[in-house]
Amino acid sequence: QKEVEQNSGPLSVPEGAIASLNCTYSDRGSQSFFWYRQYSGKSPELIMSIYSNGDKEDGRFTAQLNKASQYVSLLIRDSQPSDSATYLCAVRGGGFKTIFGAGTRLFVKA
């Protein structure tokens, strides 16, 4: 059983639309949650961290966390072609080990 699951995609959205990326995790003791963006051939780049239930907004990005449902999501508003990348969900469990999902490929059509 995978510990951090993401839909591999590709998720295709038109420019200007909202892209919704989802992630579920199995460790109920998880306390820290991260979203990374990874362009092809590049290393992961931190977008957002979230630690408590609810929404956290940063510019066009909103992270949503629901610990009861073991679910974390990332919304990208006003999607741009430059947002086309793989988005990695990372979860730090109760033992402080960070586990990454396989990523969701996002394609924003101009």
Added chain:
Amino acid sequence: EAGVAQSPRYKIIEKRQSVAFWCNPISGHATLYWYQQILGQGPKLLIQFQNNGVVDDSQLPKDRFSAERLKGVDSTLKIQPAKLEDSAVYLCASSLDGRDQPQHFGDGTRLSIL
């Protein structure tokens, strides 16, 4: 603030040869991580250091992989002997601590085994 430095960027070797990667974390970051990322997959943790001590090496193939962080700053990861399945990108990351702070990644080393 300088980011995580890694070298080399690319390495091509034949199977059964040895290879070493170097990483210098962001200044002041106590926690250093080595990940292996195979194409199409998420990064897989190989080893995590807190200062110069190992916190987690449960997924490190210890018969062929070794890593050290002797002075609690920079680190080396070695593979000896390399196998075809070791072809991957090796990512180094660092964080202020290993608890709540996010990790910041270097550019990685792309390893190809012939």
